[in-house]
Amino acid sequence: MGSYFIFALVLTVLYIVYFAVNIIRDLYGKKGTEKTDEEVFDLGPMDSTEESVEVSENETGFKIGNETYGTETVPAASPAAQNGDTGKKDGTAKDRLERLKAKAEAQMEKVAPYLSDGFTDEEMYKAMISKGRLDNRPSLKWRPVKDKL
Secondary structure, eight states, X not given: OOHHHHHHHHHHHHHHHHHHHHHHHHHHSOSSOXXXXXXXXXXXXXXXXXXXXXXXEOSSEEEETXXXXXXXXXXXXXXXXXXXXXXXXXXXXXXHHHHHHHXXXXXXXXXXXXXSSOOOHXXXXXXXXXXXXXXXXXXXXXXXXXXXX
């Protein structure tokens, strides 16, 4: 017999003995004397009584126990006044937006587009894979970045 078969035979016998011992211990062992996995925490004497704290709220603030906290109140605006205010704000916001647009356009340069037939990301990927040659487009010339340096 080879050494592998001897090893497999010994290992099989050991497994059979191990599992037989565990099964017999489970069947005929003492029940209820096992240690539990539960943790027990001592919370101290349960005689101590906790006192609740009174919390009350009024128009000017609230009170917790003996301490008083004040709050500020903001008067509620009527819906008619709110609609009138938003119209003025929108008008000024629109005017402000138009002024900012005009200022930005004044600073912009006028340029002519030179890539009127641009590539999408899928077409650019296909062009990179095919080394710049696409079916119905002019071929692209690829230069490594090291050449520019």
